[in-house]
Structure formats: C-alpha cells, structure tokens
Amino acid sequence: MSLSNLKSFASSWQKQSQxxxxxxxxxxxxxxxxxxxxxxxYKNVNSSVKIRLTHSTPSLxxxxxxSTKKGLEPNVxxxxxxxxxxxxxxxxxxxxxxEAISAKEDTIFSxxxxxxxxxxxxxxxxxxxxxxxxxxxxxxxxxxxxxxxxLETIVSDSIHSVVELVLTPSAPAYxxxxxxxxxxxxxxxxxxxxxxxxxxxxxxxxxxxxxxxxIVQELTLCPETALRKQIRIELVQAIVNKxxxxxxxxxxxxxxxxxxxxxxxxxxxxxxxxxxxxNKSISSEDSSHSVAEHISQVIDAETLPVVxxxxxxxxLNLVDELKSKDLSKVIILLSRWKNRxxxxxxxxxxxxxxxxLSDFSVVQLNNLLYSCSVLNYRNERFLDKLTSQxxxxxxxxxxxxxxxxxxxSHLRWRNDSLMSACKKSLYDDWKLLSAKDAKNSLLxxxxxxxxxxxxxxxxxxxxxxxxxxxxxxxxxxxxxxxxCLAVLKSLPSDQAKKLLQPEFVxxxxxxxxxxxxxxxxxxxxxxxxxxxxxxxxYKGAFLSTEFFSLAxxxxxxxxxxxxxxxxxxxxxxxxxxxxxxxxxxIQDGVRTDYVMCANKNGEVRPITAIQSEQGHEKxxxxxxxxxPFPGVVxxxxxxxxxxxxxxxxxxxxxxxxxxxxxxxLKPNMGVLEHINKITEKIKLAVKSIED
Numbered sequence: 001m002s003l004s005n006l007k008s009f010a011s012s013w014q015k016q017s018q019x020x021x022x023x024x025x026x027x028x029x030x031x032x033x034x035x036x037x038x039x040x041x042y043k044n045v046n047s048s049v050k051i052r053l054t055h056s057t058p059s060l061x062x063x064x065x066x067s068t069k070k071g072l073e074p075n076v077x078x079x080x081x082x083x084x085x086x087x088x089x090x091x092x093x094x095x096x097x098x099e100a101i102s103a104k105e106d107t108i109f110s111x112x113x114x115x116x117x118x119x120x121x122x123x124x125x126x127x128x129x130x131x132x133x134x135x136x137x138x139x140x141x142x143x144x145x146x147x148x149x150x151l152e153t154i155v156s157d158s159i160h161s162v163v164e165l166v167l168t169p170s171a172p173a174y175x176x177x178x179x180x181x182x183x184x185x186x187x188x189x190x191x192x193x194x195x196x197x198x199x200x201x202x203x204x205x206x207x208x209x210x211x212x213x214x215i216v217q218e219l220t221l222c223p224e225t226a227l228r229k230q231i232r233i234e235l236v237q238a239i240v241n242k243x244x245x246x247x248x249x250x251x252x253x254x255x256x257x258x259x260x261x262x263x264x265x266x267x268x269x270x271x272x273x274x275x276x277x278x279n280k281s282i283s284s285e286d287s288s289h290s291v292a293e294h295i296s297q298v299i300d301a302e303t304l305p306v307v308x309x310x311x312x313x314x315x316l317n318l319v320d321e322l323k324s325k326d327l328s329k330v331i332i333l334l335s336r337w338k339n340r341x342x343x344x345x346x347x348x349x350x351x352x353x354x355x356x357l358s359d360f361s362v363v364q365l366n367n368l369l370y371s372c373s374v375l376n377y378r379n380e381r382f383l384d385k386l387t388s389q390x391x392x393x394x395x396x397x398x399x400x401x402x403x404x405x406x407x408x409s410h411l412r413w414r415n416d417s418l419m420s421a422c423k424k425s426l427y428d429d430w431k432l433l434s435a436k437d438a439k440n441s442l443l444x445x446x447x448x449x450x451x452x453x454x455x456x457x458x459x460x461x462x463x464x465x466x467x468x469x470x471x472x473x474x475x476x477x478x479x480x481x482x483x484c485l486a487v488l489k490s491l492p493s494d495q496a497k498k499l500l501q502p503e504f505v506x507x508x509x510x511x512x513x514x515x516x517x518x519x520x521x522x523x524x525x526x527x528x529x530x531x532x533x534x535x536x537x538y539k540g541a542f543l544s545t546e547f548f549s550l551a552x553x554x555x556x557x558x559x560x561x562x563x564x565x566x567x568x569x570x571x572x573x574x575x576x577x578x579x580x581x582x583x584x585x586i587q588d589g590v591r592t593d594y595v596m597c598a599n600k601n602g603e604v605r606p607i608t609a610i611q612s613e614q615g616h617e618k619x620x621x622x623x624x625x626x627x628p629f630p631g632v633v634x635x636x637x638x639x640x641x642x643x644x645x646x647x648x649x650x651x652x653x654x655x656x657x658x659x660x661x662x663x664x665l666k667p668n669m670g671v672l673e674h675i676n677k678i679t680e681k682i683k684l685a686v687k688s689i690e691d
Contacts, residue, residue: 125172128162132178139185151186163192167199173211176200180215184222197231204238212239213251216258233262237306244310249321252314256333259306265337271304273339308337312344319347324355328368335371345377353382362393366404373410380634383413391417401425402437402444409444412633412640419450427460430467438468439481446484448633449644461490475508476520483523486530487641496531497540499524505543521547525589526645533652548589557593557626565665566626569674570594578606587653590646592623595655600690602683620686623655629662637663658685 138154166175180200183193204212212235219232236258239247247255259265315322315330322330327348334341357365369386372378387408395401401422408414408422426433426441433441442464452458468481482499485491498504505524512520528543557563570580581595597610597619610619625647631640639647639659647657664677 124165125175128165128175131156131158131162132175132182135182136178139182149185151183151190155182160192163196167196173208176207177211177214177218181218184218184228187223187225189225189227194227197227201231201234201238204235205242209239209243209246209248209251213254217254220258220261232258233305236262240306240308240310244314247311247314249318249326252311252318252322253326253329253333256311256330259308259311260333260336263306265308265339268304268306268308269337269339272307272309308339309341312339312341315344316347319351322351324352324357325360325364327352327355328360328364331371331375332367335374338374340375340377345375346379349377349379349382353379353385357386357389360389362390362396362400365390365393366400366407369404369407369411373407376410378411378413378634383411384415384635387413387415387418391415391421395421395425398425398429398432399434399437402433402441405444406440409447412447412630414448414450414633414636414638419448423450423457426464427457430460430464433464433467435468435470435473438464439473439477442468442481442484446487446641449487449638449641451488452490458490461485461488462492465490465495474511475504476512476516479508479520479523479527482527484641486527486534487645489534491527491530491535493531493535493538493540496527496535496538499527500531500541500543502541505547522589526649529588529590529649529652530645533649557628559626559628559662561667562626562628562662562665563593565667565674566594566660566678569665569671569678572671573675573678574604578608579604581607586623586650586655590649590653592650592655592657593626594624596622596624596682598622598682598686600686602679602686604682620689621655622658622682622685623650624658624660627659627661632661632663637661656685656689658682 135154139149142149142154162179165171166179176196180193180196183190183196186193189197200207200215216232216235219228219235222228236255240255240259319327330348331345331352334344352368360368365386369390372383372386390404395404404418405422405426408419423445430438442461445461452461462485465481465485469478473481479499482491482495485495508520508524509517525543525548531538531540532542567576567582570576574580576582579596582593583591584595585591586595595607596604597607598604599617599619605619610621625643627639627643631643632638633640638644639661643659647659650657658681660678660681664681665674669677
C-alpha cells in the first residue's frame with residue numbers, strides 16, 4: 001500500500017470515525033512492510049468533516065433581499081437585520097469549531113499511530129526474546145550432552161531478521177549479548193557474526209558498560225579467531241581509555257584481568273612510570289606544553305595501547321565500594337605488573353586492614369602475602385593482621401610452607417606463630433620439597449636468622465640443604481647454601497671442606513662476574529671464618545690472606561643519610577678523632593662501621609687507651625654497625641642473618657657488637673635523643689658481657 005493510499009484511508013476514517021478499522025488496517029500495513037518509514041506525517045491530513053449550523057430563515061446573504069421588500073414595516077426590517085447579524089455570528093462560530101475539531105482529530109490520529117508503533121515494537125521484541133531463549137536452550141542442551149554444535153541446526157531462517165532488529169538503536173542492549181553468545185558458539189565467524197562484532201565495536205561508546213563486559217567475557221571463553229581477539233582488544237581499549245569513569249565497582253577487577261591477559265602490562269607500567277618521571281622533571285615554564293604532549297603520547301596506540309592509570313584512578317574513586325576479595329585481587333594484579341602506585345596501595349591496604357579476612361582461604365592469604373613481597377611493600381599494621389590470620393589456618397602442604405617462608409623473608413617480617421607452623425611443616429616433610437623450594441626455604445631461614453632450637457631441627461636443616469644441592473646447581477648457588485648453613489650454625493665439616501677447596505674457589509671466581517662475584521667472595525669468607533671459629537674439629541683448608549684482601553665479610557653502611565645522622569650525633573657526644581675509628585677492617589675481611597672502647601660501666605674511653613693497654617680499669621672494644629631499614633626484621637627490629645653472623649664473628653675476634661638501627665636515628669628525633677639511644681645501647685651491650 002502506498003503513502004497516498006494510506007492518506008486516503010485516513011481521510012475516509014476521519015469522515016466516518018472508524019477508529020477500530022483504521023487501527024487494524026495500519027497494524028496489518030506495518031506487518032507486511034516493516035521497512036517502510038511510518039512516521040507521524042499523516043497527522044497533517046486535512047480534515048473534511050464539517051459541522052454546519054442550520055437556520056430556519058431564508059438566506060440573508062445578498063442585498064437583493066432587502067431591495068425586494070420595500071413595503072415592509074420598520075419593525076419587520078429590524079427583525080430581519082437582527083437575524084442577518086445572528087447568521088454572521090453563526091458562520092464565525094462554524095469556522096472556529098471546524099478548526100478546533102480538525103486539530104483534535106489530528107491529535108487523536110497521531111496518538112493512534114504512536115500506540116500502533118509501540119504495540120508493534122513490543123510484540124516484535126518479545127518475539128525475538130522468545131526466539132533467543134528457545135535457541136539458547138537448545139544450545140545449552142547440546143553443550144550438556146557434549147554434542148557437536150552447528151549453528152544451522154539450532155537457529156531458523158529468521159536469524160537474519162533478528163540480527164537486523166538487535167542492531168537497531170531502539171533494541172534493548174542486552175539482546176545483543178544474548179545473540180552474540182549464540183553466534184560465538186560456532187568455531188568460525190559467519191557473515192552475521194562478523195557484522196554483529198564489527199557493529200558492536202562501533203557502538204562500544206554508547207552501549208552500557210555491563211553489556212560490553214558480558215560481551216568481552218563471551219569473547220574470552222569462546223573459540224578464538226583473529227577477528228574475535230581483535231574485537232575483544234578494541235572493546236577493552238575503548239572502555240579503559242575512553243569510558244573508565246563509567247566502570248562500576250563490579251567490573252573494575254574484571255577489566256584489570258582483561259588487561260593482564262591481552263597486554264604486556266609490565267612493559268606498559270614501566271613506560272607510564274618513565275613518562276611520569278620525565279614529566280615531573282620538566283621545568284615549570286614548559287609544563288603546560290609538556291603535559292599536553294605527554295597526554296598525546298600516552299594515548300598513542302602504537303606505544304601504549306592502554307592507559308592503565310585510568311583504572312588506578314577509578315580504583316581510588318571506588319575503593320570504599322570494592323569487596324575485600326576484590327581488593328586483594330587488585331593487589332595481586334598490581335604485583336604482576338610491578339606497579340608500585342603508592343596512592344593506590346595505601347588506600348587498598350587501609351581498606352584491607354579494616355576488612356574481615358576470616359573468609360579468606362589459606363591460598364588466598366598466601367597470594368596476598370606473596371604480592372606484598374613482590375611489591376616490597378611493608379605495611380606493618382596490615383602484615384601483622386595478615387600473618388596473624390595465616391597462623392590460624394593450617395598449611396596444606398610443605399610447598400605452601402616454603403612459599404610463605406620465602407615471602408616473609410622478602411618482607412623481613414617474623415610472626416612467631418606462623419614461623420613455627422612453617423618450620424614444623426618443613427622439618428617434618430622435607431623429603432617432599434623440590435630442589436628449588438629447598439634452596440628458597442634455606443635462604444629464607446638464614447635471612448630471618450631463624451636458628452634451629454635443637455639437634456633434630458639442625459639435622460632437618462642439613463637434610464634440606466642436601467635436597468637443595470641434589471641437582472646440578474651452579475657453583476654460586478652451592479656457595480649460597482653453605483653460607484645459609486653457616487648463618488644457621490648448621491654447616492657440616494665435610495661440606496665446608498668441599499666449599500673451601502682451592503680448585504672450587506678458583507672455579508667460583510672464574511665463573512662469577514660483577515655483583516655475583518662480590519657476593520660469592522663475601523660468602524666464602526664467612527664460610528671460612530665459620531669453619532675456623534664455629535665448626536669443632538674442622539681439619540680442612542682455609543682461605544688465604546690474599547683472598548681476604550679481595551673480600552670483605554661485612555661492607556660499610558651504604559645509607560649516607562643514616563651515616564651522617566650518626567656522625568653528627570656522635571660528634572656532639574665525643575671527640576671523633578680521640579674516641580672513634582671509622583671504616584676499619586679488623587681481621588680476615590671482617591669490617592665494622594665504627595670502633596670505640598668503653599669501661600665496664602659503659603662509659604667511653606679514648607681509643608688509644610685500649611691500643612696501648614695502659615690504665616688499671618678493664619676496657620672493652622666496641623664494634624658499632626649501622627643497620628638500615630633493609631637490614632632489620634620486623635616487628636621486633638632484630639637484625640637479619642648477615643648482620644647476625646657478622647656480630648658473631650666480631651665476638652670471636654674480641655669485640656662487642658652493637659647494632660645501631662635506623663629506628664635509633666629517626667630524623668624527627670633530636671640530637672640529644674640520638675645520643676641517649678647510642679649510650680643506652682653501649683651500656684646494655686657491656687652489661688650483657690659482664691653478666
């Protein structure tokens with residue numbers, strides 16, 4: 001039916017007021033020709049319905065009527081004139097009523113057309129929903145029966161009409177996800193699948209974020225093709241780069257996992273952090289231009305396909321809405337990316353500290369602890385809560401105990417209950433350890449200075465070391481195992497003898513280079529001194545004096561700020577030239593930061609007094625070691641394994657070791673407080689020897 005026929009039909013309906021027939025006919029017209037643009041232009045059809053007012057008097061419209069009635073009386077003339085005026089008023093009323101009725105009929109006509117369109121659209125969408133639901137049930141049945149899925153056996157020929165309807169802007173967005181879930185079950189991309197995917201990529205900025213997330217999830221789980229992966233990347237890029245402010249709390253972690261799966265986030269994080277540092281170094285007069293240039297570089301798809309800082313900003317906005325397990329996943333993902341965004345970490349860890357961790361499994365708690373160790377983020381309040389919660393949950397396996405112990409070692413954190421559980425698992429089931437886990441466990445015990453408490457534990461430590469060197473480890477790793485045993489006072493005589501053989505030492509020096517060579521020299525020197533002073537009945541070789549000239553068992557403090565603070569305080573306390581010697585190698589490569597001497601009351605004396613051995617009072621040699629933050633184990637602030645064995649060796653050489661930690665020299669403390677801390681430690685160290 002043409003447009004003119006429709007107008008004619010509408011006009012006849014208006015004349016005859018046949019509303020029901022018109023509605024039925026128009027509905028039929030829309031069904032047989034759905035592509036016709038039926039808009040509301042038909043409301044302008046001119047109405048031909050007229051309401052006429054009748055009058056019983058003859059027509060008074062011409063002047064001849066009055067001219068032919070010359071003999072009429074005056075009162076009759078007045079009556080006729082009055083009727084003439086009434087007829088004129090009636091005509092005006094007729095015109096206004098006609099216009100009002102026409103406008104009213106046009107409005108009614110438009111409302112009927114609108115209702116027809118709405119009724120037709122609802123019925124069509126409902127029909128599509130029923131079709132998608134039916135096809136989805138068939139697909140689910142085939143999946144449950146593990147049958148081969150062929151789309152042509154599931155859908156009917158009307159699938160093309162459904163696709164056309166779903167892609168229209170007026171269609172509900174959720175239907176696009178349902179249809180794509182059906183189409184993506186096919187291993188290959190059909191023409192309609194390609195059309196749906198490309199159109200979805202174009203509409204990503206107007207589709208609801210939850211629908212886009214559902215589609216991305218379908219693309220993640222479906223059989224992969226080149227087009228599907230590309231569309232998935234485009235959808236994730238569009239949301240993260242352009243619509244990150246719309247992402248609800250429910251989907252923040254989801255899109256972080258998508259970034260982790262699709263992109264090299266370590267490289268992207270490194271590039272972003274580098275650009276941020278470059279941007280900070282720019283002078284203030286060029287800052288406006290450089291910031292714009294920085295932003296343009298960030299959104300360059302070739303160098304940085306995604307701007308992950310957008311998600312980090314969104315996390316800061318939604319941190320109070322995220323669940324505790326989602327917060328832990330944020331930490332885990334940031335650790336994978338090596339992303340130490342301190343603002344995000346502080347906010348998330350604060351929320352985790354306030355959260356209840358009792359519903360976390362031991363694996364989830366371990367993953368969270370491991371992520372903290374990778375990020376090297378030591379939040380003492382949170383670590384205390386996390387390790388306390390882990391101590392309440394039994395460890396499932398010895399490998400899990402080894403992982404927990406390694407994380408604690410990296411964080412330099414000791415929880416007595418958790419350490420006891422880890423050691424018990426290690427000592428009881430050491431036979432189940434892999435060589436890698438055995439090596440990591442041994443190194444962790446040494447770093448935390450977790451000494452065996454009895455002969456049984458000492459035997460277990462030696463067995464763990466044997467497992468660690470079972471494979472063809474490099475010479476440096478064998479030296480590391482020997483150093484760990486020396487720190488733990490568990491180094492067997494025969495193993496020390498093998499490590500100190502001149503041939504093995506030459507092999508180590510030949511293979512190792514750079515930092516590894518320096519570490520190997522130090523550890524071999526420690527093994528030699530431990531064999532000399534701590535292994536009874538040792539009859540093997542020792543390192544030569546020439547070797548000790550190359551190595552230093554303990555190096556000086558590398559924290560310049562800590563050194564300056566200590567010397568400034570010490571200069572107020574005593575004459576540096578008279579009472580202090582700094583940076584002295586005592587014997588066999590053992591080095592200390594400062595050497596002083598004191599009497600039995602802890603009162604310092606000039607260093608020359610003990611060198612000349614004059615005087616009547618007993619004097620003690622003091623070896624002061626500055627321990628920076630990395631050398632301290634929390635929460636008891638004890639020194640790590642390397643400082644521990646250095647202190648033992650200093651004792652063997654006749655010195656009283658004193659550890660001055662970074663907590664004793666806090667910048668917010670005054671010089672007098674620093675002096676009091678130093679003198680107090682000197683007195684306690686001397687008193688322990690006297691007792």
